[in-house]
Amino acid sequence: MTALATPEKTRPRGVAPTAGLRRPRRYGRVLLYAGLLLGAIPTILPFVWLVRSALMADSQMFVAPPEWIPRPFLWSNFGEALTAQPFALYLLNTVIIAVVCVIGTVFTCSVAAFSFSRLRWKGRNVVFAALLSAVMLPYAVTIIPTFVMWERLGAIDTFAPLTVPAWFAGAGGGVFNVFLLRQFFLTIPFELDEAAYIDGASPWRVYWTVVMPLSKPAIVVVTIFTFIGTWNDFLGPLLYLQSEEKYTLSLGLASFQSLFITQWGYLMAASAAMIAPIIALFFFLQRYFIEGVTLTGIKN
Numbered sequence: 001m002t003a004l005a006t007p008e009k010t011r012p013r014g015v016a017p018t019a020g021l022r023r024p025r026r027y028g029r030v031l032l033y034a035g036l037l038l039g040a041i042p043t044i045l046p047f048v049w050l051v052r053s054a055l056m057a058d059s060q061m062f063v064a065p066p067e068w069i070p071r072p073f074l075w076s077n078f079g080e081a082l083t084a085q086p087f088a089l090y091l092l093n094t095v096i097i098a099v100v101c102v103i104g105t106v107f108t109c110s111v112a113a114f115s116f117s118r119l120r121w122k123g124r125n126v127v128f129a130a131l132l133s134a135v136m137l138p139y140a141v142t143i144i145p146t147f148v149m150w151e152r153l154g155a156i157d158t159f160a161p162l163t164v165p166a167w168f169a170g171a172g173g174g175v176f177n178v179f180l181l182r183q184f185f186l187t188i189p190f191e192l193d194e195a196a197y198i199d200g201a202s203p204w205r206v207y208w209t210v211v212m213p214l215s216k217p218a219i220v221v222v223t224i225f226t227f228i229g230t231w232n233d234f235l236g237p238l239l240y241l242q243s244e245e246k247y248t249l250s251l252g253l254a255s256f257q258s259l260f261i262t263q264w265g266y267l268m269a270a271s272a273a274m275i276a277p278i279i280a281l282f283f284f285l286q287r288y289f290i291e292g293v294t295l296t297g298i299k300n
Contacts, residue, residue: 054078054268061264074265081256081266082273089245090252097162097248098230104166105177105226106219112169113181114207118193128182134175147239161240162233166226177222184218185211220285228278249274 048068053061054077055070082088115121116128150161169178188211196206212219234250241247247255253270 050268050272054265054272056265058264077265077269078273081263081269084266085252085256086245087249087252087270087273090247090249093159093246094231094248094250097159098227100159100163101166101230102223102226104163105169105174106222108167108169109174109177109222110181110212110215110219111207112178113185114203114211116178117182117185118190118206118211119203131175132179143239150240156240157242157246158240159246162230162236177225180222181215181218184215188214224282224285227281231278 052068052070055073055075056067057074060067060070116124146161150156153160155161166174168174192210192214193206196210201209232250233248234254237248237251238254241251244255253274256270257267
């Protein structure tokens with residue numbers, strides 16, 4: 001009787017033991033990428049439609065069946081659209097508001113999150129729960145009293161109503177940012193704080209030299225959220241800004257639409273130019289953004 005062949009003897013020469021497992025894994029990866037691609041199409045399609053429309057003439061834009069390739073490419077739509085109104089001034093106003101809001105939000109929300117996560121004081125959890133309850137308050141409820149307050153302060157038609165609330169952690173989307181940063185700060189080992197305190201560091205020193213450098217992914221997430229929210233804000237500038245020289249891009253685009261309602265190519269070009277900085281910012285910081293969202297809430 002012949003002995004049963006062992007796996008080592010029956011395996012063909014030059015074939016690794018795991019070669020049979022690589023093929024199913026490869027097929028699974030292909031299926032995964034295919035599923036992600038199919039899921040991304042509904043998200044990318046509106047942006048593709050926006051760009052192709054910005055490079056088309058109005059007569060080609062609405063033909064049936066739709067044409068996806070402009071013939072010819074009308075790059076002049078961007079130049080004519082951006083010079084029809086003072087979009088450079090609108091861009092400067094928007095950048096000023098966005099930068100001030102980002103700095104204020106990151107600073108105040110990180111300080112509040114540091115207090116809620118790294119410091120021990122009486123009533124901390126109660127105050128944090130009360131702060132989170134503000135998320136359930138609809139924004140529409142506070143519009144009228146907030147407007148009356150700024151009107152009595154004489155701040156209408158200024159940037160103050162759009163920038164000052166960012167320097168208070170509970171204003172606008174600050175509650176969510178405080179919660180996000182607090183959850184991330186909890187993932188940092190407390191032994192680092194204790195070592196700094198032993199060396200004579202104050203809480204401010206621990207916040208600035210220990211916690212903040214280790215929280216770059218979460219800070220980038222808050223920066224992106226705040227920048228996008230400020231850049232796309234339409235209701236706030238509509239309520240508080242009256243002079244055209246103080247308009248933001250969102251207001252300028254709305255007024256441009258009322259002036260050039262039939263010039264769809266110009267509208268699409270102006271809209272594409274408005275969202276381009278946001279897309280560039282996300283692609284530049286996407287690694288930190290994904291890391292910050294992924295690691296938030298994972299302790300140690």
